[in-house]
Amino acid sequence: MKKLSKQDLLHLYRSLIRTRKFDQLNIRLAAEGKLLTFYHSAHGHEAVGTGAAAVVRDDDYLFIHHRGHGLPYSIVRGIDPKSCVAEHMGKSTGWGGGITGFHAVDKEMGILSSAGTIGSGFVLSAGYGLAAKKNGRGQIAICFSGDGGVQRGQFHEAINLCAAWKLPVVFVVENNGMAWFTPNRDTTAVENVADLAKAYKVPAEIVDGMDILAVYRATEKAVELARNGGGPSLIECKTFRYRSHSEGRPDVSHFEPRSKEEIAAWMERDPIKLFEEKLVKDKVLTATLIETIAREADEEAVAAEKFSFDSPFPDPARLPHMVYAP
Amino acid sequence: MKELMYWNAISEAIAEEMARDDKVFVIGENVQESPFLATKGLVQKFGSDRVMDAPLSELAIAGATVGAAMAGYRPVCDLTFADFIYCAADEVLMKAAQQYFIHNGEVGVPCVFMGVAGGGFGNGPEHSRIPAAMVMHNPGLKLVLPSNPYDAKGLMKAAIRDNNPVCFFFHKKCMPMKQEIPDEEYIIPLGKAEIKRAGTDVTVVATSYMVNLALEAAKQLEGKVSSEIIDPRTLVPLDIDTIIESVKKTNRVVIIDEDTECCGVAAEIAQQIIERAFDYLDAPVSRLCAANSPIAGAAMEKYVIPQLPQVIKAIETAAGL
Numbered sequence: 001m002k003k004l005s006k007q008d009l010l011h012l013y014r015s016l017i018r019t020r021k022f023d024q025l026n027i028r029l030a031a032e033g034k035l036l037t038f039y040h041s042a043h044g045h046e047a048v049g050t051g052a053a054a055v056v057r058d059d060d061y062l063f064i065h066h067r068g069h070g071l072p073y074s075i076v077r078g079i080d081p082k083s084c085v086a087e088h089m090g091k092s093t094g095w096g097g098g099i100t101g102f103h104a105v106d107k108e109m110g111i112l113s114s115a116g117t118i119g120s121g122f123v124l125s126a127g128y129g130l131a132a133k134k135n136g137r138g139q140i141a142i143c144f145s146g147d148g149g150v151q152r153g154q155f156h157e158a159i160n161l162c163a164a165w166k167l168p169v170v171f172v173v174e175n176n177g178m179a180w181f182t183p184n185r186d187t188t189a190v191e192n193v194a195d196l197a198k199a200y201k202v203p204a205e206i207v208d209g210m211d212i213l214a215v216y217r218a219t220e221k222a223v224e225l226a227r228n229g230g231g232p233s234l235i236e237c238k239t240f241r242y243r244s245h246s247e248g249r250p251d252v253s254h255f256e257p258r259s260k261e262e263i264a265a266w267m268e269r270d271p272i273k274l275f276e277e278k279l280v281k282d283k284v285l286t287a288t289l290i291e292t293i294a295r296e297a298d299e300e301a302v303a304a305e306k307f308s309f310d311s312p313f314p315d316p317a318r319l320p321h322m323v324y325a326p
Numbered sequence: 327m328k329e330l331m332y333w334n335a336i337s338e339a340i341a342e343e344m345a346r347d348d349k350v351f352v353i354g355e356n357v358q359e360s361p362f363l364a365t366k367g368l369v370q371k372f373g374s375d376r377v378m379d380a381p382l383s384e385l386a387i388a389g390a391t392v393g394a395a396m397a398g399y400r401p402v403c404d405l406t407f408a409d410f411i412y413c414a415a416d417e418v419l420m421k422a423a424q425q426y427f428i429h430n431g432e433v434g435v436p437c438v439f440m441g442v443a444g445g446g447f448g449n450g451p452e453h454s455r456i457p458a459a460m461v462m463h464n465p466g467l468k469l470v471l472p473s474n475p476y477d478a479k480g481l482m483k484a485a486i487r488d489n490n491p492v493c494f495f496f497h498k499k500c501m502p503m504k505q506e507i508p509d510e511e512y513i514i515p516l517g518k519a520e521i522k523r524a525g526t527d528v529t530v531v532a533t534s535y536m537v538n539l540a541l542e543a544a545k546q547l548e549g550k551v552s553s554e555i556i557d558p559r560t561l562v563p564l565d566i567d568t569i570i571e572s573v574k575k576t577n578r579v580v581i582i583d584e585d586t587e588c589c590g591v592a593a594e595i596a597q598q599i600i601e602r603a604f605d606y607l608d609a610p611v612s613r614l615c616a617a618n619s620p621i622a623g624a625a626m627e628k629y630v631i632p633q634l635p636q637v638i639k640a641i642e643t644a645a646g647l
């Protein structure tokens with residue numbers, strides 16, 4: 001277990017704040033019609049991606065969940081979030097060169113793909129794990145998904161394969177209880193995704209997804225197991241999405257508005273608020289530092305918007321050359 | 327008469343068929359609220375036993391559709407995005423398409439696989455396809471591509487009543503369309519093309535949303551080119567006779583389709599024209615389709631999927647200008 005220094009803790013905190021600020025930026029840009037594609041906010045989910053992705057090495061592999069379209073998983077790893085904004089504005093400075101729509105990719109940092117059709121993440125991650133095992137350099141793969149995603153067959157096929165072959169893959173499930181408009185209590189009889197892992201003899205842990213340190217510690221343990229040849233594990237993070245499934249859509253459960261009380265109750269346990277309170281109590285954060293970090297993140301977001309706006313569109317002449325590798 | 331939006335026309339068709347036949351039900355992800363609205367309002371009328379919000383499991387949804395259809399029901403399966411047919415490929419392409427054959431013609435698979443298709447939202451390679459040619463390439467499946475609200479309603483009713491699996495891909499860009507819909511019931515039989523505009527210089531066979539671009543192009547070319555716009559409305563069965571008749575009259579033809587060019591819808595229609603009307607052609611059959619590339623996202627989508635200026639150009643070229 002790594003001892004987290006003051007600097008480490010501040011890095012986590014700053015990453016959470018930046019993730020939320022950039023999420024807010026994308027939300028506003030979506031409302032203003034400036035994103036040329038859809039957007040699924042990470043509001044409420046920030047601690048999961050940030051906490052888990054903080055654990056991995058630069059040469060590990062990540063398959064990201066669609067919440068925040070890459071923000072929680074990349075900011076904490078030092079990837080510049082302006083490339084997310086630029087991609088969504090369709091600009092050549094985006095992380096996919098402005099041709100992907102919404103897909104997050106970063107070859108240098110092992111983000112080899114992100115969900116379009118949900119479910120592929122599980123099986124592709126098995127492939128990343130297979131490569132990692134063959135490489136013999138102690139790399140691992142983390143596959144992020146939602147609780148809806150595990151209802152696809154690929155989850156079961158992948159976790160079975162990873163378990164049988166002891167592949168170094170960590171499945172991090174962001175369980176917010178919903179899949180688009182549908183509450184999962186009505187589409188699965190299994191309350192905890194962790195129970196599914198057990199069926200495949202994969203160790204699984206349930207953690208509070210609003211508690212970034214709990215996510216960090218659970219991931220640390222799973223990653224260590226994977227790096228040392230112990231095979232896959234699953235971490236189920238109980239979390240919540242504050243906003244509608246994607247921007248501009250109704251926020252319903254089946255066809256009725258989601259409960260305002262439920263949303264408010266989860267917001268009481270907001271992951272940023274909880275962590276901030278803890279860091280203040282532990283004297284890691286001060287009121288001035290909180291203000292400085294927030295201001296810097298705001299300034300960064302303003303600059304990213306301008307950067308993206310000012311960036312050129314891709315040259316369409318490139319497109320035919322993007323189809324086949326030379 | 328009343329005005330209906332495109333999606334409303336679809337949901338009204340499903341509602342009428344559900345009221346008429348209690349074997350009809352809707353199954354799919356999020357169909358009760360319906361992200362693309364085509365099944366919105368049905369749960370309030372028919373309850374959640376007949377409008378079923380299913381797990382995020384395309385294979386289970388499509389497979390259950392096939393199974394229930396073989397056992398006597400008429401499910402309408404909503405795949406959300408038509409692209410997700412790839413996620414349900416085994417059950418749609420191998421099972422739905424071939425069970426009638428495997429059962430020696432004794433057990434049919436009467437169902438509908440619906441999905442919102444095509445470009446317009448800039449969502450990139452996995453949410454912008456119109457997988458028409460792939461469906462055509464799998465005998466046993468029918469394929470409907472409604473280009474306006476009126477057709478969408480009449481064709482959906484026919485699709486539900488058909489004794490075969492029918493893919494019904496409605497187009498994102500048709501969403502804002504509104505049209506007068508008669509109060510009386512009507513059905514548009516599968517396999518009947520419609521001449522959307524009569525003309526004498528060139529035959530334009532267009533599919534799905536491209537019909538609307540072709541009509542706009544024809545309007546802009548008025549006085550210069552007299553275009554005859556044919557919407558096959560269903561690609562399986564294909565009303566080739568209507569197309570051939572028109573080609574015999576105009577001696578020129580261009581096919582405009584939003585699916586990928588290679589081995590595409592246009593290639594098939596072109597070949598059938600060549601086989602049946604070669605001697606009538608004054609120029610090679612031409613086509614305008616999506617480029618042989620994944621559908622690019624955001625601002626680059628328009629360089630992959632045909633847009634109005636290319637449609638105009640294609641019609642002019644086909645007309646020999």
Ligand SMILES: Cc1ncc(C[n+]2csc(CCOP(=O)(O)OP(=O)(O)O)c2C)c(N)n1
Nearest residue numbers: 116117118146147148149176178179180413
């Ligand atoms: C194969 C596939 N089916 C359906 C969808 C449409 N879709 C996008 S997100 C989503 C819900 C996902 O739920 P979950 O995995 O729980 O993640 P959440 O959005 O709740 O964070 C659905 C149904 C998709 N993208 N891919």
